[in-house]
Amino acid sequence: xxxxxxxxxxxxxxxxxxxxxxxxxxxxxxxxxxxxxxxxxxxxxxxxxxxxxxxxxxxxxxxxxxxxxxxxxxxxxxxxxxxxxxxxxxxxxxxxxxxxxxxxxxxxxxxxxxxxxxxxxxxxxxxxxxxxxxxxxxxxxxxxxxxxxxxxxxxxxxxxxxxxxxxxxxxxxxxxxxxxxxxxxxxxxxxxxxxxxxxxxxxxxxxxxxxxxxxxxxxxxxxxxxxxxxxxxxxxxxxxxxxxxxxxxxxxxxxxxxxxxxxxxxxxxxxxxxxxxxxxxxxxxxxxxxxxxxxxxxxxxxxxxxxxxxxxxxxxxxxxxxxxxxxxxxxxxxxxxxxxxxxxxxxxxxxxxxxxxxxxxxxxxxxxxxxxxxxxxxxxxxxxxxxxxxxxxxxxxxxxxxxxxxxxxxxxxxxxxxxxxxxxxxxxxxxxxxxxxxxxxxxxxxxxxxxxxxxxxxxxxxxxxxxxxxxxxxxxxxxxxxxxxxxxxxxxxxxxxxxxxxxxxxxxxxxxxxxxxxxxxxxxxxxx
Numbered sequence: 001x002x003x004x005x006x007x008x009x010x011x012x013x014x015x016x017x018x019x020x021x022x023x024x025x026x027x028x029x030x031x032x033x034x035x036x037x038x039x040x041x042x043x044x045x046x047x048x049x050x051x052x053x054x055x056x057x058x059x060x061x062x063x064x065x066x067x068x069x070x071x072x073x074x075x076x077x078x079x080x081x082x083x084x085x086x087x088x089x090x091x092x093x094x095x096x097x098x099x100x101x102x103x104x105x106x107x108x109x110x111x112x113x114x115x116x117x118x119x120x121x122x123x124x125x126x127x128x129x130x131x132x133x134x135x136x137x138x139x140x141x142x143x144x145x146x147x148x149x150x151x152x153x154x155x156x157x158x159x160x161x162x163x164x165x166x167x168x169x170x171x172x173x174x175x176x177x178x179x180x181x182x183x184x185x186x187x188x189x190x191x192x193x194x195x196x197x198x199x200x201x202x203x204x205x206x207x208x209x210x211x212x213x214x215x216x217x218x219x220x221x222x223x224x225x226x227x228x229x230x231x232x233x234x235x236x237x238x239x240x241x242x243x244x245x246x247x248x249x250x251x252x253x254x255x256x257x258x259x260x261x262x263x264x265x266x267x268x269x270x271x272x273x274x275x276x277x278x279x280x281x282x283x284x285x286x287x288x289x290x291x292x293x294x295x296x297x298x299x300x301x302x303x304x305x306x307x308x309x310x311x312x313x314x315x316x317x318x319x320x321x322x323x324x325x326x327x328x329x330x331x332x333x334x335x336x337x338x339x340x341x342x343x344x345x346x347x348x349x350x351x352x353x354x355x356x357x358x359x360x361x362x363x364x365x366x367x368x369x370x371x372x373x374x375x376x377x378x379x380x381x382x383x384x385x386x387x388x389x390x391x392x393x394x395x396x397x398x399x400x401x402x403x404x405x406x407x408x409x410x411x412x413x414x415x416x417x418x419x420x421x422x423x424x425x426x427x428x429x430x431x432x433x434x435x436x437x438x439x440x441x442x443x444x445x446x447x448x449x450x451x452x453x454x455x456x457x458x459x460x461x462x463x464x465x466x467x468x469x470x471x472x473x474x475x476x477x478x479x480x481x482x483x484x485x486x487x488x489x490x491x492x493x494x495x496x497x498x499x500x501x502x503x504x505x506x507x508x509x510x511x512x513x514x515x516x517x518x519x520x521x522x523x524x525x526x527x528x
Contacts, residue, residue, distance in 0.1 A: 004145050006477055007134040010111075012126050012354060021126060024112035025352055028120060035065040036214045038073065038234065041080030042227025047073060051234065053210050056123040056360035057350040057394035063121050064211040069235030071243045074202075077231045078247055081173040081200040084228025089170045089198045091226075093151035096196050097144040102223035103192065104140035107133060110219070114184060117212045122183055123359030123394070125351040128314045131475070135185035138478035139496065140192055146501050147196040161515030168505040170198030171281065172251030175244045177237070177265075179256045180362055181317045183209035187216055189495050190254040190283075191230060197504040199251070201230045204241055206257075208362050210234045237261070242268065248275035252504065254283045256319075259415065259488050262286035283503050285483075285490040287319045287415050288443025290473050293432045293458070295449035296330040299470070303448040304338045306472035307421075310446065312346060312399045313474055315358050316419040317366075319489075320444040320466070320474045323416055325423045326432045332425055336403060340385050346399050348390040360394035361418055367395040370418040373411060377402040377420065380409040386419070407438050415441065429454050437463045442486030446473035465492050 010017050037044035049068035055061040069077070107114060111133050118129040156164045174194045178187035187205060194201045205213030217232040233240060244250055245268045255265050262284045269280040292310060294303045310322035327335050351359035361367050367389075374387050377400070386400030397419055405412050405422040412422050426432035429449070436445055445464040449455060455469055465485035466476060476483040482497020484490055494500055 001145070004142050004479055006479070007108075007137040007141075009127070009134055010130050012130075018354065020112050021115065021354075024116040025119065028113060028116040033062050033064065036067070036210070036234075038067045038069060038077075039217055039221075039232040040073070040077050041083065041231065045073065045076075047235075051207055051210070053121060053208070054363075055120055055394075056362055057120075057352070057392070057396070059360075059364070059394055064214070066207075066210045066214075066234040069233050069240045071239065073233065073235070074240040074243045077202050077233050078173065078244065078249055080228045081202055081231055082249060084226065085170075085173055085200040088195070088200055088226060088229050091198065093147050096198065097147050099223050099225050100140045100144035100147075100192050100196055103188075103219050104137045104144070106219045106222050107137045107140070110215075114212070114215060117215055118183060119351050119359075121211050122180055122209050122362060123351050124314055125357060125359060126354050132182055132185045135182070135478060136188035139185065139189035142478050142496060143189070143193050143196050143501065146498070150197070150501050150505065159511070161513060163512040163514050165510050167508045167510065168197070168502070169508050171504060171506055172199060173249060174199050174201055174252040174254060174504070175241070175250055176201050176203050177241060177253065177255045177257065178203075178205055178213070180206035180208035181314070181319070182256075183212040184216065186256050186495075187213055190256065191216070193495075193501055194252075194254060194504050195225070195229050197501055199504055200228060202233055202244060203230055204233050204235070204237070204244070207234070207237070245269055246271070246273060248273050250280060251278060252281040252283065254504075256285040257287075259286040262490065281503065283491055283493045285319065285485070285493060285495070286488060287417065288441040288485055288489045289324060289413065289415050289439045290320055290322050290441075290444045290464075291324040291326055291436045292322045292446045292473055293326045293426070293429075293436055293448065293462075294328065294331065294335060295429050295432070295447070295451065295454060296328040297451045297454070298331070298448035299450065300331060300335055300338065302470065304335065304342060306446065306448075307339060308342050308346075310472040310474045311421040312343065312358060312419050315361050315397070316421075317362065317417055318474055320476065322446070322473050323421060324412060324436075325421055326426050326435050327423065328429065328432060329425045329427060336384070336423065340401065343385050343399050343401055348396050348398060349392055350394065358399065358419065360392075360396050362395070364395060366418060367397065370397050370416070370420065373414075373416045373418070373420055374400055377405075377411045377422070380411055381405040381422065407435050413439065429457070433458065433461050437461070440488045443489035444468070444473040444476075444485070446471060463487075465489065465494075
């Protein structure tokens, strides 16, 4: 077997690659308006109520029509997953891993199509969409390798006359609730990790990106994963989702999304109900208020380039996006003089056009929230860039920068999840770390400095799950940057790392006595 390697990105400056993407976009648009069924135990199911997915960059354009499951449908889905678990749990690890490798290869073949769905349904630009697909492929390949490693078990001390081993066995039925902002990569990672370990899955995607989830389900079926191992259920999170979180047969929930929803899931999963014989496990990633520190001894040009990408890539809608820029006061003015022109040069519009760097925010609710935070920012600091909608029939907002932001302000402390950057002065490097750690979140951060002592200090003291030195705070790579944060950023579950599959298994230690038992010979009887 070949060792794991990260999937390379496409170069859209290559005319041949560009034409493939343009062709795929046209083919995907041709599929708009199609209705998608639920997939429960391999059967197609329709519901009376429907939900619609819209193009954020063309807000009246329907991407697809989806079923709106209720509690009765959720129960049917649970029963299908329970039935499939009876046999899937005993499927050899090599077979389970091979399904992941098959899905990875199908994704490679359908890559431009998958990219196009993300461009049109979630308004990612071409490169962001391609990176999402590449990460999804990486998760399949990496977890395929990892499940084989877990199957071998750890090396244990062997006691005399014993054979000692530890096996990792599946948990049961899991509810996978992925986000819309990495609609293929995170969905793929949580789902494949779950069923690769021998569990069965109820996949409940975000209502903002159900078409991409439906395409993933097509690939699961194309790979001939046994029916019922992955069940596809769209619908309201408040109804069907809550019902399944509280269900006594739910063994675990894998969630990525907002802090409020994540804490709601954790609270409800913690309550035992009649018929429940285990403690439900929750794997949660809940966002961040991520930072970049630029020291007085940093490479300013490199930090400017990376701050722009980190803050405004995919409209700032990454849980890892930089929303707090902390600058040493010695280089503050110089840095901002370089940064602002690069932000003002960002093109905003439908990402179907390769020339647009930023697309739309995901929906009307997000759009209104961004504008509200921009008004808050105007009262808390100085608006130096953006601060208003961009033209077009979509949820477009100009990249926005506020300077002179205090550490206790709302836009410094609260997760905004959009193209709004708060810039703060630090007296020195120690003060910058103090500002960085002044947050209820702890997901990602980047530190720019050439000083080795300061680098080591940052490694020890900046309290985030993913710390980057002299590089951007977004773009974690599977197997190289296991991803997950501290505090209100989640359970530090480290997706794409060597510990991750352990969250979807339980360890069983087995000791077998193997030495031949010695028996005493009966004593000879004396004569007389």
